[in-house]
Amino acid sequence: MRDNRISEAVISRLPKYYRYLSELEAKGTQRVSSSKMSADMGLNASQIRRDLNCFGGFGQQGYGYQVNNLKNEIKKILGIGKKYTAVVVGAGNIGQALYKYTNFAEEGYNLAAIFDADQSVVDKEIDGITVRPIEELADFVINNEVNLGVITAPKRHAQRIADELVLLGVKGIWNFAPVDVVARKGVCVENVHLSDSLFVLSYRMRTNGED
C-alpha cells in the first residue's frame, strides 16, 4: 500500500490534520486552502501540501481541498472508525479519566472495562460502572475480543501487564505508565510521556523572546 511509505513525521501530524478538518466540517466549511490551513494550524503551507500529497490528498489550484473528502481520507489512513475494543488496566486518576472520556467511543474506540489489582478500588463505581478485579482480565479479553490494551498502572507493573495483554492476544498497547514498555513484533505500542510536552513547553518559555 502506498501509505506504508508515509514518514514518521507525517504520521505524527495526521491526527492534527484530522482534528482541524473535523472542526471545519462541524462548522459547515466545505473547502479550505493550504494557506488558510497554514495560518490556522501554524504549519508551513508548502509542508502541508507535501504532507497531504503523500497520501493522495491533492488540492486544486484556486480551489483548495474538499474538507469532507480530505477528513475521511485521513480518518481511513489513521484507521479511525474500525472497531477497537479496549481494556484499561489501572484505575488510578489517569485510568479513570481515560475510561470516562466519551470522545473515544464516538471515534470507534470502545473502552469496555477497567481493571485494578487493588482490592480497595475493585467494585468501586465510576459513573455507574464497576472497577473489575485484575483476576477477571484474561476471561474478559478473550470473551470480548479485546484488541487494544490501555496501561495506566504504576511503572513497576507496566511491562508485566503489557506481557499479559500480548499473551491474551491484543494487537495494540497504549501505555501511560512512565516507562517505555516493549512488545514482540506484530503488537504495536504507543508509550505516552506526559512530561515530554511539559519539557517542550519549558524549552519554549526559556527561549521565548530570544529570537
Added chain:
Amino acid sequence: MRDNRISEAVISRLPKYYRYLSELEAKGTQRVSSSKMSADMGLNASQIRRDLNCFGGFGQQGYGYQVNNLKNEIKKILGIGKKYTAVVVGAGNIGQALYKYTNFAEEGYNLAAIFDADQSVVDKEIDGITVRPIEELADFVINNEVNLGVITAPKRHAQRIADELVLLGVKGIWNFAPVDVVARKGVCVENVHLSDSLFVLSYRMRTNGED
C-alpha cells in the same frame, strides 16, 4: 543563542533523549555510542548524531558521548531545573492525576495549588491538599509568582481560563482541554491531545504487517 535555530522536529525529540540519558545515568552508565542509542531508542544513528550536533553534543569516534554531560546539556536546553511554579485549574481526574504526580516536582516543576469552580469539589482533600475555589486563583497566582498554568477544565471553559492566566502574568500554558487554546505573543502554549497518540497507534495497528 545557537539553539534558537534548533528545528521543531529536533525539539520534539529532546525529551526522549533526556529520559533515555537519565535512565542510563541512573544505571551508572558513563558513556554511550550513537549506535547503542539507535538500537535502544529506535531512531536512526545518523539522525541521532545530527540531532546532538545541533546543540554542540559532539561524540568522539570510538568513545561515544559522555552520558552525564550530554544529559545536563539537554536539561539546560530544555529549561528543566529552572524554577517553575504552576497552578492546576480543573480538579477532575486529569487535573488530580497531574497534581498528585510527584515526578514533576523532582524536575523543578512545582504544581503549587489546584483550583475548581465546582462547589462540590472545592475544599475536597486530595492527598491531604485541598482544592481551592476558583475565586482565589488571581490572588494565589500573584502572591506566589506563578509562571505556569495547567488547564484541565472542560473544553468550554478552557480559553477563558487561558485568558485569565495570561492576564495574571503566567508565561506558559499547558493545556489538556480537548481544544487548542491561544495566547498573545510572549506566552507559550502546549496543547496536549491525548487522542493523537491513540490515532497514531491505530494507524500502526492498521498498517502492521503490510510492510
